[in-house]
Amino acid sequence: MGQTESEIRLYGIAASPGVAIGAVLVIGTEMLKVEKKTIPAKAVSAELDKFDTALAKSMSDVEKIYDMAAVTHGEEAAQIFNVHKAMLSDPMLVEETRKIIKNDKTNADYAFSFVMDKYITILQGFQDELFKARAVDVQDLKRRVIRYIRGESQRQLARIGAPVVIFATELTPSDTVQLEKSNILGFATDYGARTSHATILARSIGVPAVVGLNSAAKVMRDGITVILDGDEGLCVINPSKKSLALYKKRYDAYISLEKRLESIKALPARTLDGKDLALASNIEFPEEADHIRELHGDGIGLFRTEYLYLAGPTEPTEEQQLNDYKHIAEQVGGKPVIIRTFDLGGDKPPVSLSLPVEDNPFLGVRGVRLYRDSGHELFRTQIRAIVRASIFGDVRIMFPMIACVSEVHYCKNVVKEIQAELDQEGIPFKENIPIGAMIEVPSAAATADIIAKECDFLSIGTNDLIQYTTAVDRGNKNLDYLYQPYNPAVLRLIHQTIKKGHQQGTWVGMCGEMASDPLMTMVLIGMGLDEFSVSPVSHLLIKQIIRLVDFHACERSAETALDFSSTDQVQTYLKNLCYENFPDLLRS
Numbered sequence: 001m002g003q004t005e006s007e008i009r010l011y012g013i014a015a016s017p018g019v020a021i022g023a024v025l026v027i028g029t030e031m032l033k034v035e036k037k038t039i040p041a042k043a044v045s046a047e048l049d050k051f052d053t054a055l056a057k058s059m060s061d062v063e064k065i066y067d068m069a070a071v072t073h074g075e076e077a078a079q080i081f082n083v084h085k086a087m088l089s090d091p092m093l094v095e096e097t098r099k100i101i102k103n104d105k106t107n108a109d110y111a112f113s114f115v116m117d118k119y120i121t122i123l124q125g126f127q128d129e130l131f132k133a134r135a136v137d138v139q140d141l142k143r144r145v146i147r148y149i150r151g152e153s154q155r156q157l158a159r160i161g162a163p164v165v166i167f168a169t170e171l172t173p174s175d176t177v178q179l180e181k182s183n184i185l186g187f188a189t190d191y192g193a194r195t196s197h198a199t200i201l202a203r204s205i206g207v208p209a210v211v212g213l214n215s216a217a218k219v220m221r222d223g224i225t226v227i228l229d230g231d232e233g234l235c236v237i238n239p240s241k242k243s244l245a246l247y248k249k250r251y252d253a254y255i256s257l258e259k260r261l262e263s264i265k266a267l268p269a270r271t272l273d274g275k276d277l278a279l280a281s282n283i284e285f286p287e288e289a290d291h292i293r294e295l296h297g298d299g300i301g302l303f304r305t306e307y308l309y310l311a312g313p314t315e316p317t318e319e320q321q322l323n324d325y326k327h328i329a330e331q332v333g334g335k336p337v338i339i340r341t342f343d344l345g346g347d348k349p350p351v352s353l354s355l356p357v358e359d360n361p362f363l364g365v366r367g368v369r370l371y372r373d374s375g376h377e378l379f380r381t382q383i384r385a386i387v388r389a390s391i392f393g394d395v396r397i398m399f400p401m402i403a404c405v406s407e408v409h410y411c412k413n414v415v416k417e418i419q420a421e422l423d424q425e426g427i428p429f430k431e432n433i434p435i436g437a438m439i440e441v442p443s444a445a446a447t448a449d450i451i452a453k454e455c456d457f458l459s460i461g462t463n464d465l466i467q468y469t470t471a472v473d474r475g476n477k478n479l480d481y482l483y484q485p486y487n488p489a490v491l492r493l494i495h496q497t498i499k500k501g502h503q504q505g506t507w508v509g510m511c512g513e514m515a516s517d518p519l520m521t522m523v524l525i526g527m528g529l530d531e532f533s534v535s536p537v538s539h540l541l542i543k544q545i546i547r548l549v550d551f552h553a554c555e556r557s558a559e560t561a562l563d564f565s566s567t568d569q570v571q572t573y574l575k576n577l578c579y580e581n582f583p584d585l586l587r588s
């Protein structure tokens with residue numbers, strides 16, 4: 001495609017913020033074709049040997065990539081390969097493959113592919129992008145092992161000699177760490193999600209990424225110019241002079257903002273008139289904790305533990321979880337770590353439990369509702385691991401999808417039982433582990449005072465609170481107009497939750513996406529929110545806003561915002577408010 005061709009604009013998912021302008025380097029990901037072949041009985045043992053050798057070679061590769069990633073991309077990126085290592089030595093995967101080779105007398109690459117595909121299908125079947133994204137990792141590993149079984153060489157990515165925007169249909173973690181960091185301007189992919197490893201790596205490198213572009217592969221060629229807008233999820237291919245000039249300006253503004261924000265890293269999240277706010281981070285993977293300390297924040301306000309349950313074909317053991325929780329607690333150096341017990345069920349069924357199919361999974365057996373029956377043992381195991389991890393730092397427990405206080409009673413009783421059990425076994429733990437509830441169901445918001453009485457803290461989950469308040473599936477793109485954080489009903493529920501929590505002397509945080517929305521920061525401070533738990537990339541921006549505003553002015557803004565009758569009015573007001581107070585901080 002030459003410069004004379006017209007500009008193409010493709011919209012995807014805004015995965016990592018920032019602006020990149022540069023030439024494209026396409027990285028191809030070929031599809032592996034695997035055929036089933038019947039082998040003679042006498043060839044079975046040779047086939048098993050091929051499989052074992054392929055596993056050993058893959059393990060050695062993954063170990064090397066781990067070391068390389070640790071040096072070039074830091075611990076966070078490297079930890080991803082620990083998941084690969086765990087899968088390669090997972091007895092279920094290995095034994096099932098061996099069984100198929102032996103019993104079906106079939107080729108090793110087919111047997112391994114069959115086992116991996118079952119697992120990939122489960123992951124791809126989830127609605128939640130977090131779990132879908134894990135399928136890419138499993139594919140990555142599958143390709144590596146199969147290439148070794150067939151005696152083929154592994155894909156080596158060429159050294160990148162000049163700054164480029166990487167484009168791939170799909171970017172695997174091993175691709176990403178092999179790339180030379182210094183010359184990468186950004187990432188664009190056809191597949192991928194906000195929570196895929198490639199996205200996390202892009203964020204850890206600190207370059208913009210737009211994923212889920214669907215059809216970019218058709219037009220991407222080495223050397224064509226693209227603009228990536230990681231805030232808007234936009235990829236402009238072969239941009240016009242006008243677009244280039246516009247984005248060059250945005251790029252310059254972005255870089256100067258990043259530089260300014262760097263300078264407040266070590267400063268407190270304190271308003272102009274001296275009110276201190278807790279500013280914590282949300283993480284999805286244990287390895288993400290490695291960079292949290294550098295943010296000088298208030299630890300982790302939400303660790304979504306669901307991924308642990310889908311990282312392998314079996315549920316994580318108590319010891320595995322203990323290791324992960326200990327790692328996180330130690331990484332954040334004594335700061336709070338709020339571990340949310342698994343929010344599985346609904347659209348994210350745990351792999352090992354066969355739950356009944358439900359008509360409305362989001363209204364079904366999800367989160368805490370799973371802990372009573374089929375998920376009881378899983379819950380007990382997780383609580384044992386969390387309680388045991390309490391000796392390694394300031395570990396706290398939070399329960400998801402609380403709809404009424406009896407669910408809190410139930411969970412607290414399990415915690416007590418586990419503590420008694422550990423006591424008897426002589427296993428150490430901290431007695432007074434703080435316990436909190438997520439407020440993300442309207443019935444919980446309406447009874448936040450009753451729930452707060454039973455808890456050490458509350459954390460508002462706006463992603464679900466908006467969904468359940470407006471009766472809109474949070475993933476339904478057709479009802480975007482209704483799924484709105486600025487809906488007056490949502491604002492009232494948040495305000496009431498904070499007030500009711502405070503009446504009981506319980507602090508109230510927010511870990512839903514709204515906490516990372518710069519338009520909402522002033523109003524949330526004014527409502528009295530105690531803690532903001534935000535995605536690490538938004539951390540400094542939210543801190544800077546906190547540092548630029550006056551608490552009493554925020555209180556007035558909250559009062560005004562709560563008075564409007566429509567979402568549009570609230571949104572217009574918030575935009576004007578932010579442009580008045582910190583115009584140069586708004587990225588789009």
Ligand code: PEP
Pocket residue numbers: 302304343440460461462463464465511512513
């Ligand atoms: C929420 O609902 O706002 C939340 C933080 O939880 P999740 O997004 O994991 O459902």
Ligand code: MG
Pocket residue numbers: 400440461463464
């Ligand atoms: Mg939620």
